[in-house]
Amino acid sequence: MVQEQVDERGQELERERRGLLRIGLAEVYNPSMVPTLNPGDQIVVQYGASVRPGDVVVLRHPFRQDLLIVKRAVERRAGGWWVVGDNPLVENDSREFGTVPDEFVVARARLRLRRPPGAGQRSAVALLSWAASAVRPLSPEPSSGRVASWLSRRLRAR
Template sequence: MVPTLRPGDQLVVQYGAAVRPGDVVVLRHPFRQDLLIVKRAVERRDGGWWVQGDNPYVENDSREFGTVPDELVIARAWVRVRPPHGVQRSPRAALSWVLSAVRPVRADRSLARRLRAR
């Protein structure tokens, strides 16, 4: 999900939330249901959701495994939290980290339209 999410980012999620096109979702991998993955819900199709990652060079998404059934989509991402890089030594540095690290994971409608157009 780079550039939206980076390795080490943590997500605050809402289980059972309604999913709309453009939302970042947590789902069970269709072939390995013990594995949780994070993808963007692109569009609703017969039988479930078409999901894709934001990185066009990684195809571990619906381009590989097809439509994901609704019961495998378990949560919608609400907030992304980036871990601090090193120790924050001053209140100013800590405030700077908080302002840059905690961001809502918004539904990117334009990205969903671009992904659907491929």
């Protein structure tokens, strides 16, 4: 299994060199990124994209490499990325497992796709409300200053 992962990553690197970026879809299963991402949301990811502070990323869990998790890349540190979830009540992040090596970062999340409302909530108002918030970019724009303010709030909160 490890050999397959190495071969797969090698193919990703070759595609990057040729300018072919891979796009994929992933589903969120736990509440560690609430309110940004809820269980059931899907995210459009870009494999091999460069990561900047504030980006939402998909990565291999450092203690269970077969498990993919979604976190926010906060800052570069010795040994890799310091990542945290947006939900302060869930500590399954760098506060628990430390920095994450670069090679464990699988993809950068680009868009959030909210799941449609349940069958009991199919009113026109519910559908319009869902449509207005269903697709949103995930990463803050570096030029807007939102990254710096978000990081400072998160770092002060620890």
